[in-house]
Amino acid sequence: MQDIEQKIEEHHIREEPYYLPTANELAVSLAAYATGTPILLKGPTGCGKTRFMQYLAWKLKRPLITVSCHDDLSTGDLVGRYLIQAGEAVWHDGPLTMAVRRGAICYLDEIVEARKDTTVVIHPLADDRRELPVEKKGELLVAPPEFMLAVSYNPGYQSVLKDLKPSTRQRFLALDFDYPSLEREAEIVASEAGVESSLARSLVKLARMTRGLKDSGLVEGASTRLLIQAGKLVVQGIPIHSACRVAITQPLSDDPELLAALDEMVRSLF
């Protein structure tokens, strides 16, 4: 039992995370929490979804339990399972069950990666029943008001086939997390990387150019995360062209033509 207390303690966010709001996401999420409604964060990678969840958890003073979904994720991984310990079967709560029991925020990152039979366990939790059947234990948990369910997905590259089922998505309030305006994104990059605002602005301009390359075969342009990494390299003394190459252009593509186009963009800006 003490173990669980300790585990939950570790999920509390003690210090205010730096988060620059991009729209009304905070007000809507606080209202969702107050009404027991789950939220769905849509947006490209590296645009601030995880950071927002950390900020929200801090604001609500609730522990944040994050699960990165993948195609092997089973119901047992989420809900829990019996493990043999000293010849005895001992029940271990999974992260979802732990969050429900303790009134935490459970954040299922990249939910569409998880198997369909796994995502169905969240259905009764996501609607107004707010219940979690722990079938293997024959237990039905009712979520306390403090429990919140949040899921994220990337509508850009995740295929329509892997898209969420309407019966799942229609239970959520959806928040659109696209990249913020040039000014705001530059403010984030300057603050997180510790670079001058003029450099931050140029990095954001570069990112915005790469985000326009969809038709040329670039599935996803440079994220805020990549810009921050490039900025941090510059702070460490790496010249800007190299920083852009290792932090931005090379991570984005292996295609020689695309890389040439990306390098050209870098040269036009720096």
Ligand SMILES: Nc1ncnc2c1ncn2[C@@H]1O[C@H](COP(=O)(O)OP(=O)(O)O)[C@@H](O)[C@H]1O
């Ligand atoms: N609105 C924002 N406020 C503060 N930092 C941000 C914001 N958006 C992005 N970031 C920065 O970008 C990084 C990547 O964002 P993250 O939340 O990990 O993206 P995602 O979860 O959407 O893939 C964060 O670590 C943070 O430094």
Ligand SMILES: [Mg+2]
């Ligand atoms: Mg994330």
